[in-house]
Amino acid sequence: MAEYIRPLRRLCRSDEPDYGGKSANLGELLAADIPVPPGFAISTAAFQAFVHEAGLGQRISSAVAGVSPGDVDAIGRASHAISEAMRFAPVPDVVRVEVEQHYAQIGHAAGLDSPPVAVRSSAVGEDTADATFAGQQETYLWVRGVQHVCDAVRDCWVSLYSPPAISYRARLGDAPHPPVMGVTVQAMVDAEVSGVMFTCNPVSGDPSMVAINASWGLGLAVVGGEVTPDDYLVSKVTGEVVREHVHAKGVEYVPDPSGGGAVRVEVPTDRRDVACLDQTALAKLVEVGKRVERHFGSHQDIEWAFARDSGGELFVVQARPVTGLAKKPDKPKPASAMSLIMGKFGAGPPKE
């Protein structure tokens, strides 16, 4: 029988085809002693079982057949048809039972009956930002209770057929196999501050910088571009804050006081214009960022959160390679010092 679920700490890079990039990377981070909230991963096999049991395969392929990538209306209709069908199909019992067991373990570790978790899609074989944009968008925060977790898992599966995802695959052309998806379920950090950091400056390409965007509350607002976050550029070499822009942060996501889900609320005026990271927090981020980068051996795009309690501990909730780095056309090409200097004087390289 196919494996449906595995704890994150038992995953590594080579599990990406079965569990998706997000889950596999989290497994790697745990192995490297990076502080990552505990959790489990649902395999692509679980998704396939879901599609198979509900008998959706045929309906899906006929709905997306012949859709052109630029036809916004047609993509919308196909997406709608597939989502409706998926939403009413049950999560297979075998999967549900395993979710229940692993969810209980998270609760046991946290000392809670129904611990809040984050449920996110974990895409397979796609590591460009464009693909992320298209397929990995779904994130459900502060989900509580087995039933809600299963619903959120199914919603992630549904997102595989969101309009952007369909459009993206249509642009790529015919794929040999129908798309699959993994799901990550992770203990939720009640973040006081959260955001994203790049272990290089994604705009200038400078490898000596860590670029950090931060805002109040859970991590949806920064990634979704719903706030203009505080913006920091910190030197990896000296830890100096090279640039700092504190912006007015109008909204934040917080756990819904009614018990489940995250709600978007206005940031109280007294916190709106306040910098959400101090020197100590920035230093912690840079230290962790450098470790993650060293582990993977490439520049990383890292989502992180500082917990509201437990001493403001820092957690990494996601890491992936930086893609789409701007190419700097005017970067001086390596050459001998003398020929570079001659070039500066407009003299070309020296004659031997």
Place this chain on the structure above:
Amino acid sequence: MATTAPKAGAFPSPYEIETPPGCDGWEEMYPYYALFDERRRDTDENRFWFWNSMHFPVPMPAFDVICIDSPYQAVGAWQNRVFAVPPAMGIDYRCVNGYIYISGNPVTDPEKIGERAHFFQARASYYYENWSELYGKWRAKMESLIRELGDLVVPDLPEYESDQVAFGEDRNTAFYEVLDAYVRALRLADLMWQHHFEFLLLGYGAYGTFVEFCKGHLPDIPDQHIAQMVAGIDVLLFRPDAELRRLARLAIETGVDQAFQQGRSPGEIDAELGQSEAGKSWLAELEQVKDPWFNMATGDGLYHYYRSWLDDPSIPYAALIGHISALNAGEQIDRPTEEIVRERDRLASEYAALLDEESRTSFNELLNLSRMVFPYVEEHKFFCDYWFLTRWWNKIREFGALLHRNGFLEDLEDVFQLSRYEVASALDELVLTWATGGLPLGPKHWPPIVARRKEILQKLGEWTPPPAIGVTPEAVTDPMTIMLWGVTTERVQEWARQQEGGSVLNGAAASPGVIEGVARVVRSADQIGDVRDGEILVCGSTSPAWAPIFSKIKATVTDVGGVMSHAAIVAREYGLPAVVGTGRATSQIRTGQTIRVDGSEGTVTLLAAQEE
């Protein structure tokens, strides 16, 4: 080469700049060739001139013009006639309302450029290969030049010449000695400027290449870190303060430190020290230090206004008071050289480690070369700009004093209100009338001229010069303009934009590139279908659901969002310029309007408006 396809418009024509009220006749302070003259209008009006605010931030007094002429003669001679920098000859200057505008003379003929490259490569290579030896000789030359200046005597005009003149071998009379001293003083300044520029281009060239290489590969590296990696440890410019620290310790050891109290003037401190034996010996030690280490300038510039520590010791005395009180408080005041060396090597190796192997080799070679040239880059300021120049201005003051004593000037400082030719002329009349016993006209002639010029200079000081005049170049390619003044194409475009006064929105530079196009303002997802190919998307924030249109648009601008939002990431992946977090793009920009998105600078410029 310096300019391609010039366009008029952004900057004022040099011929249309008005004289500020009350400043009529300012031109008389400057040489005829320094003015925008009608007879040269066809050429001068079609060049790009920028204000050299780096060296000449305030209006030039008439005498100080020598610090324009002489440096530009010297830099041109080395750059154009010795090293033959292939695409650039020398630098022309013009004066407008007392402010100095400059413009490089490009070499455009490819054949000529090739010919010059031949000279440049051979001569520059020789200098780089023999740098340390040549620089050693240079220091010796400068020291002897400064000695010569010190030995130059400005004689007085006696009632009767001495017996030495009457009976001795040396039979020169004072008229000749005064005129000769003046000519020699001017000649020494020319010689200093000549020496000044012998190494400057190549020194700055090597250092500048390293800076450029660092900024190309590490675009956000703080300038300070580059300087730290290159900076010398045992640099002459640190000596003056090192000597002050030593004197501070000596004052404490010999028990005279109580004289150095906050708020006391140097004179008061000296007076107290003069009352004890220990104080006197401390003062004697200070005298030893003064030459040469007090030949620091109180400011950084090419005007007679900047005096040396010898003339105005308030800076070194303030430093002494600070050092003594720090030492008495148990603080460490020594420059932590070991730590500086460690940090400099750590920075260099960590930055090198961030580069790929090939780039690392270039980085290390350039770093070593920069370290080799850097003593000159730092020390020439001490020798030329501080030590020589402050003493030289004082030498000119001696001529001022001579003219003042004889009624030609109301104050010796007034000598700087006359051009160097006018001073020569005043000295001519002075020695003539001294010789003949006739009645000099100078005392009636010069004071009103000086008074008027002082008034004009003060009023010109209130005028704000435009950053550039003449035509706007499409691109700045003159390597000297870029290297020595940092005037790049981007800088000029920024000046031009400021002049045009177009409305500009600022946001975060999220994805680099500059593009102009027609805006499409999208306020909600249902308007997304309206976006046409090649438009610039202007929206509140980019929803992930809008991915499909990223292949249609050519740039994006948002009201909110940071550089790590998905919108920004996708824009970078598609290579579209993006500015996010402008705060008000959707309310300021209208669909159909032409805008310029600069995703490297984070600015959006609203150009022509078009009705919907």
